Amino acid sequence: MQSLVNLSNHLIKPRNHASCWFVQNFNSWVKAIRNAPSPHEALGIYCQMQRQSIRFDSFSMLLTLKSCTQLKSNAVIQHLHAHILKLGFRSDLYVASALLNAHSTASLEDACVLFDEMPDKNTVTWNTMISGYLRSGDVKRARLVFEEMPLRDIASFSAMISGYVQNGNHKHALLLFRSMVMNENEGIRPDGGIAVSVLSSCARMGTHGLLLGKSVHGFVVKNHWELNVELGTTLVDMYAKCRSLKGAARVFELMQVRSVMSWTALICGSAQHGCSRAAFSLFGKMQQAGVRPSERTFTGILSACMHKGLVEEGRKYFKLMEESGMEPTIQHYGCIVHLYCKAGLLEEAYEVIKKMRHEPDIYVCESFLSACMKHKRYEMAERVAEQAMKMVKPRNDDRLYSLISDLYALGGKWDDADRVRNFMVKQNARTVKGSRFVRTDSRMLTFHLSLGNP
Template identity: 50%
Template sequence: MKGLKRVDTVIKLKTPNKKAAEPCSPVEALQLYRRMHRKSARLDSFAVLSALKACSHLRDNLPLTRHLHAHLLKLGFATHLYVATCLLSVYSPTIFRDARLLFDEMPTRSAVTWNIMITGYSKQGDVSAARLMFDTMPHRVSSSWSAMIAAYIDNSLWHHGISLFRLMMTGSRSLRPDQLTLGPILAGCGRLSSVGLALGKSMHAFAVKNKWELNVELGSCLVDMYAKCGVLENARLVFDTMKQRNVVAWTALIHGAAQHGQGREALRVFEKMREAGVKPNDVTFTGVLAACVQAGLVEEGRGYFATIGRPRIQHYGCMVDLYGKAGLVREAYRVIETMPYEANAVVWGSFLSACKLHKQLDMVDEAIDEVKRVMSPDNDGGLYSLISQLYLLCGRASEAQAIRDLNVRKIRASTFITTGN
């Protein structure tokens, strides 16, 4: 066919490069794929893979993914390992049930195939199923261990993730960690105080010993780990050593200072970040407002809040906390009244804590009614205890006792359900 020779090569997604800032064009790639099909051009695995990759870049891509799936079945690519694996990676984030069906039908699977399923189950919050996949796969490579470790860390099972990492390092087929493994491990270390710090330092030493480049990804992970562990000197040392710094590294430093009693230092870092031309994100502003709360800087907090384009509920929550701790309880209440979100239990909890701290009880009844309405059945009891204490401060002992009794019944019911399973 004249004009169609090697036409499949143009299916590749357009990606930005130094010479031309051309955006990724998944729609154009898929249009070329359709033109090839209509002109009866030979569609090989490369063209199919490129079309699937283009599809993965589109929102609401499920109908188109199903259409491509049907087409590649007609073309005879159903058993092609790379095509099936690519299709699996497209299904997994959108409709995991179909991904599982496809996985079960695959005659051959690679380590990548298994890793996609481990990550998929992790995103579903089903870590047990992810671990079963990990234990079942016939051959585990370093990336498989990384995927399972990340599954634990992403689901806040820090100890499990670090235990698996130690097994990876000391098992009969011990594997050397790579930077893909190190990222989630350092994230877990940041959650385990002194135990995590010791392991995090050893991982840092491992990276130095192996002469790994302190790139943006590794540097940001190390800064975040040291900052969460409260070793701000080390966090700053790594940060100063980095040749390039992204918003993650700056934000980690800001949060670390704010969380460990150095509110003014956190704000100083934020101003440096602005001077460097790095655009803050929502997480950055949460750290900045938390620093204002920690240092009691009401006016500064107002100013920073005003610069946020579209404040999230966590930003409003910080303002409630800031006003409340400063004794400006009515201003805290006005924030709750005017915010475009429904206040959750965390926001109301901050407000009630301020009422208790400053003995301002005139708005307690209305706030308690709202808290009861939004309070989750899984609440840990902290809000029940707070409400009970407020009732006692108001001289309403019978209502305080009723709340305590309700909390006891909730705990007993929860225990019964847990053991019943």
């Protein structure tokens, strides 16, 4: 096993604790680990303590473990594990729990071995294993551990429900929440964190989740829970995504304190429902309230412009974002390119593509190519066609390649059209169509020809 002395040569040496290298004061060392600004620096301090033969106790090992867990390095965790065994801290439940958590982030297999060997387990260790399985996407194993627990607490249910939500298993998240509401689980009742997870699950179900989301909201009101920023924002987001913009607006108005995420949730919801003027009004009120828009806020506002084809407004907000010092992301560029394409402003759309600080993604390219087809600007399509074909293989997006082939044919580039179709055949595209266009002496005939790979 690689020694930490060698490992430490690759680490950042602590900048703010230089005096600790020469002071043989145990408390100073422990404080240095606890206050280290990064896990790398905490590990560097730990290595230096070993070099200077500073004696460790269970508390200093606990702090080191908690800091180094963020590294998710199996080599580092294994070394710390060996050191803990050497010091005889294996029976310390706090150290053992921290070690189990560290292993669960670096190597779930090692965490399972340690968990099975632990003579004393508590709800913290059981919950750690649940979280470890859920992080790896193994929902079934997580539920088995959950069911085997001799005693569950609120954290057990919270981990299980949020794990279901993150893995897209909304039905089981809602069923487990229902069992808590019906008081079927050792008297453990849901808290605000669990309500947030369940509401997020409802939001991902779209209109199908609205009735369930309203039920959760009713539970919140019935229990007189405070409508804090997190819970309020989640409710706004749920109602908006479940196509109840009025419900989202009502919750928003009831919130005493709002964050940028609260404003953004309602702005994005308004844009999603085609209420662009409402989105613009909210954006103005947000600025008046002194709340600085986020990247996602601008995505929502540009999306509102895009859906309604509001070119001047789109230009205005895109410029405002740049003037505020925020670098546009691929989502922002995608919105403005699609807006220009929708309005037939292909030269402006292409200028944006050229100036993008990011490589344009397939959606930006496809939006531009489709606009070239719609507005019969076949020569412009050539500027982006070859770039688009480098991004995706025909077998993954045969529709795009068919579009490019047709654009070449309509532009009179028959050799290029044949080249694209032949490439599709060689790459085993799912459906390869021959050119829809065949040139005769004075006219162009249109037809479809399948070339196999049904």
